[in-house]
Amino acid sequence: MTELTSAITDYWDAAARAFDDEPDHGLRAEHTRAAWDRLLRAWAPAAPADILDLGCGTGSLSELLAAAGHRVTGVDLAPRMIEQARAKLADAGLAGHFLVGDAAAPPTGGERFDMLLCRHLAWTLPDPHAALREWVARLRPNGRLVLVEGRWGEPGQAAPPYVAGAETLPWSGGVSAADLASAVRPLVTGLHIEPLSDDPHLWGGPVSDERYALIAHTQRADQCVPTSRDIDHR
Structure with missing residues (x-):
């Protein structure tokens, strides 16, 4: 583990106690819970599916997915986050499988998933491009990649690093929809962007920074070669 990775782990481990105090975390x-539930039901397959929630934190989105009937595996670098996620689903009487590990290289072996979800994670990674390749490889044919990301802080102002050394990360302070789409597009057969900044219910109040979801699909089993028919709605 590098010094920066260790610092990031310690930061999120320490943040676990108060993590759910943030409206969009807990x-x-x-109205906030209903807003996220509505989005997840729109993004996830209609039938019960195997879903990998990376950077799952305290498991709030995992809980919603499990309540909708999906089989959820959550991964987070911070052990205390995972402890709370396990407790949260157990208290709700829901099943979920939670693992402590690096979300950039999930410790799920050869298992493949119908959907992979990340919320506010890509910007924290030392090598986000390698992680994206790894994530797409974890999906089954016609799988769904759902990345909820953004650029933090006021427009035109860089957000301060949250741990020493984080300013060296490729996407420190967040990643724009345009940049993330450019990174994901070569790996998938289609993608689109859903702006999320204009729904205050999602965040517990109005926000002025860029927040969005990127939804992408892997190729179908009957496709012999990748296609270039990707869709990018901004």
């Missing part, structure tokens, strides 16, 4: 307000 989803304690009914």
Whole structure:
């Protein structure tokens, strides 16, 4: 483990205690919980599916997915986050499988998933491009990649690094929809962007920075070669 990775782990481990106090983390307000539940149901397959939630934190999105009938595996670098995620689903009477590990290289062996979800994770990674390749490889044919990301802080202002050394990360302070789409597009057969900044229910109040979801699909089993028919709605 590098010094920076260790610092990042320690940061999120220490943040676990108060993590759910943030409206979009704990989803304690009914309107915030309902807003995320509505999005997840739109993004996830209609039938029960195997879903990998990377950087799952305390498991709030995993809980919503499990409540919708999906089989959820969560991965997070911070052991205390995973402890809370396990407890959260157990308290709700829901099944979920949670692992401590590097979300950039999930410790799930050869298992493949119908959908891979990350929220506010890519910007924390030392090599996000390698992680994206790894994530797409974990999906089954016609799998779904759902990345909820953004650029943090006021427009035109760089957000300060949250741990010493984080300013050296490729996407420190967040990643724009255009840049993330450019990185993902060669790996998938189609993608689109859904802006999320204009829905205050998702965040517990109005936000002025860029927030969005990128939804992409891997090739179908009957496709012999990748296609170039990707769709990018901005």
